[in-house]
Amino acid sequence: MDIRKLAVVGAGQMGAGIAQVAAQAGLEVVLIDQDGALVEKGLAGIRAQLDRAVTKGKLTAELAAATIARIKGGRSTDDAAGAQIAVEAVTENEAVKRKVFEGLARAMGTEAILASNTSSIPITRLAASVPAPERVIGMHFMNPVPVMQLVEIIRAIQTSDATYAATDALAKKLGKTTVLSKDMPGFIVNRILIPMINEACFALQEGLGSAADIDTAMKLGTNQPMGPLTLADFIGLDTCLSIAEVLHKGLGEDKYRPAPILRQHVEAGWLGKKSKRGFFAY
Numbered sequence: 001m002d003i004r005k006l007a008v009v010g011a012g013q014m015g016a017g018i019a020q021v022a023a024q025a026g027l028e029v030v031l032i033d034q035d036g037a038l039v040e041k042g043l044a045g046i047r048a049q050l051d052r053a054v055t056k057g058k059l060t061a062e063l064a065a066a067t068i069a070r071i072k073g074g075r076s077t078d079d080a081a082g083a084q085i086a087v088e089a090v091t092e093n094e095a096v097k098r099k100v101f102e103g104l105a106r107a108m109g110t111e112a113i114l115a116s117n118t119s120s121i122p123i124t125r126l127a128a129s130v131p132a133p134e135r136v137i138g139m140h141f142m143n144p145v146p147v148m149q150l151v152e153i154i155r156a157i158q159t160s161d162a163t164y165a166a167t168d169a170l171a172k173k174l175g176k177t178t179v180l181s182k183d184m185p186g187f188i189v190n191r192i193l194i195p196m197i198n199e200a201c202f203a204l205q206e207g208l209g210s211a212a213d214i215d216t217a218m219k220l221g222t223n224q225p226m227g228p229l230t231l232a233d234f235i236g237l238d239t240c241l242s243i244a245e246v247l248h249k250g251l252g253e254d255k256y257r258p259a260p261i262l263r264q265h266v267e268a269g270w271l272g273k274k275s276k277r278g279f280f281a282y
């Protein structure tokens with residue numbers, strides 16, 4: 001399949017990042033959100049990223065201008081018409097994602113690929129909500145999208161070989177390295193990452209070390225770019241908790257139970273960097 005145009009639904013941090021890398025790879029992009037202010041914010045963020053790259057001498061001003069010109073804004077899934085693939089990156093709520101997929105399926109016809117950037121919702125269930133479920137797939141980008149090398153591809157049990165091949169080729173065209181995961185709770189990355197973060201939360205709760213010492217230990221002791229508690233703040237403690245709950249419920253083992261201190265922070269509204277307070281203050 002020749003993918004020339006990509007629609008992204010959800011103009012938050014992930015959606016804007018996906019739109020940016022797609023436009024930088026030469027694709028026409030439509031960045032859709034029902035909240036027009038978010039679309040504007042997303043586009044402004046992409047412009048700022050590209051300007052920074054120009055200032056650093058990593059990109060010419062002409063290439064930056066051509067990249068931004070390839071991205072249009074949209075307010076409805078109808079604006080995805082004409083795209084060969086849509087990637088949804090809306091809030092981690094299954095009902096919302098199903099509604100988006102239904103709208104995309106109507107607008108794009110049965111040939112287009114419908115990809116989800118979900119970190120935890122079963123792709124098989126999302127696929128079951130649209131006609132031609134064989135064109136549904138998981139395409140899980142990592143945050144920050146322009147920097148992180150990986151895209152996790154998740155095949156639902158319905159996903160066709162053709163959908164998988166086209167999606168894998170697209171991710172590589174965007175400059176990413178892909179891994180293939182089965183459609184199981186947390187896929188590969190979060191199955192391993194979230195228990196590590198959760199264990200850091202238990203360690204903090206038990207007073208094994210201070211938050212700063214736990215992070216320094218893992219950062220300098222295991223060469224991670226950020227310590228686990230800083231990374232949790234960066235991902236969002238609400239997101240970490242919700243993925244931990246998916247692992248616990250989906251895999252049914254006590255070892256995945258979310259740390260009470262993580263739940264407590266979320267209940268306090270201390271969600272990490274985005275709310276200026278999590279395990280650390282920002």
Ligand code: CAA
Nearest residue numbers: 049119141142143144145146147148189190225226231235
């Ligand atoms: N968007 C775009 N570019 C960004 C960026 C952003 N949000 N944040 C940083 N960058 C760029 C910087 O511009 C800089 O680029 P140059 O090298 O070209 O100058 C480069 O990244 C390095 O940035 P900094 O020097 O400011 O900071 P750093 O070296 O500390 O790196 C980091 C920042 C890349 C975020 C690094 O700390 C890191 O890799 N952290 C771990 C991130 C991670 O694990 N992400 C995955 C989270 S899990 C997930 O996403 C899945 C899920 O479902 C929860």
